[in-house]
Amino acid sequence: MSIHPSMLPLLDPEYVAHHNSNYAHLPALDSMAWDPAIRENFNMQPDFATLPVEKTEDFELDLTRLRAYTPSGEPPEGGWPALLYIHGGGWTLGNISSEAPLMTNICASVRCVVVAVDYRLAPEDPYPAAVNDCVAALLWLVRQGPQKLHINPARIAVGGTSSGGNLAAVLALKASTLQIPKLILQVLIVPITDNTATVATSWESKKYAPFLTPDVMMWFRHHYLPDPETWTNWDASPLFATADQIRALPKTLFILSECDILCEEAEQYAKKIKREGVDVEVKIYKGAPHNGVLHESTCVGLSQNLS
Numbered sequence: 001m002s003i004h005p006s007m008l009p010l011l012d013p014e015y016v017a018h019h020n021s022n023y024a025h026l027p028a029l030d031s032m033a034w035d036p037a038i039r040e041n042f043n044m045q046p047d048f049a050t051l052p053v054e055k056t057e058d059f060e061l062d063l064t065r066l067r068a069y070t071p072s073g074e075p076p077e078g079g080w081p082a083l084l085y086i087h088g089g090g091w092t093l094g095n096i097s098s099e100a101p102l103m104t105n106i107c108a109s110v111r112c113v114v115v116a117v118d119y120r121l122a123p124e125d126p127y128p129a130a131v132n133d134c135v136a137a138l139l140w141l142v143r144q145g146p147q148k149l150h151i152n153p154a155r156i157a158v159g160g161t162s163s164g165g166n167l168a169a170v171l172a173l174k175a176s177t178l179q180i181p182k183l184i185l186q187v188l189i190v191p192i193t194d195n196t197a198t199v200a201t202s203w204e205s206k207k208y209a210p211f212l213t214p215d216v217m218m219w220f221r222h223h224y225l226p227d228p229e230t231w232t233n234w235d236a237s238p239l240f241a242t243a244d245q246i247r248a249l250p251k252t253l254f255i256l257s258e259c260d261i262l263c264e265e266a267e268q269y270a271k272k273i274k275r276e277g278v279d280v281e282v283k284i285y286k287g288a289p290h291n292g293v294l295h296e297s298t299c300v301g302l303s304q305n306l307s
Contacts, residue, residue: 012287019289030215039121051109052104056070066115068114079151079155084159085102085106086116090220090224091167091223105299106298110302113150123224131167131170157184157186159185170236173234176248184250185251190260193262195237198214209261239265239272246273247278253305255285257291
């Protein structure tokens with residue numbers, strides 16, 4: 001996965017060095033036929049340290065598993081705020097542990113319970129399996145979290161990265177129909193919001209961006225959404241949600257990368273949400289590709305809204 005020469009002047013030099021050391025030797029995913037072993041080769045941990053937390057617990061649901069990270073000390077009055085976090089990986093890669101550094105950093109620095117969802121992956125379990133698992137996780141957190149994790153069910157946020165950002169956005173849209181307290185925040189980190197996007201539309205200006213290329217994105221999409229008729233469903237493409245659905249959303253924080261094919265569609269979604277009166281904050285990191293956002297920005301955004 002070498003960097004296209006046209007992108008070199010646009011990218012942060014530190015990222016270029018990091019990419020050349022860690023990713024340049026990897027084959028492009030779109031050149032590979034599906035094999036579950038791919039998950040082992042592409043299980044890339046974020047490049048910052050996992051922090052110690054007070055407690056790490058796993059909980060089994062019918063079709064998925066949750067992992068909860070609890071900070072040290074006593075919970076505040078009413079219980080800990082909580083973040084339901086959904087990992088990325090194009091709906092096909094990643095697992096409950098793959099973004100542990102980010103989750104433990106959020107837990108320790110924001111002082112909230114972070115719950116990871118080990119949702120089912122495509123192509124073995126395509127859409128809408130992951131959506132259903134995330135809904136089940138949110139319902140469990142609201143109903144069981146106060147007793148098992150000492151969380152405040154009125155202080156729950158959802159968030160995720162890339163495909164996890166897609167699932168978090170879908171979950172926030174669904175939440176208003178679940179008869180639960182309103183979410184206080186959704187954090188969408190380089191999210192996929194439009195599964196109809198192509199190089200003929202919003203990807204054109206970033207088509208040579210590294211790491212997540214148009215061909216790789218289509219490889220992911222076809223595994224998760226094998227039926228193109230589903231691509232315009234709002235629970236596959238949040239950009240297609242109705243105005244009524246969007247008005248029920250909580251405050252939304254977008255953390256985006258300038259040199260990412262997904263940046264434009266995320267900005268479109270942010271504008272659509274803002275038009276309906278939802279409080280929206282957008283942070284775009286200059287010179288960063290899809291996999292180059294800073295975890296500190298996520299922690300700061302959560303601290304301002306959860307603590």
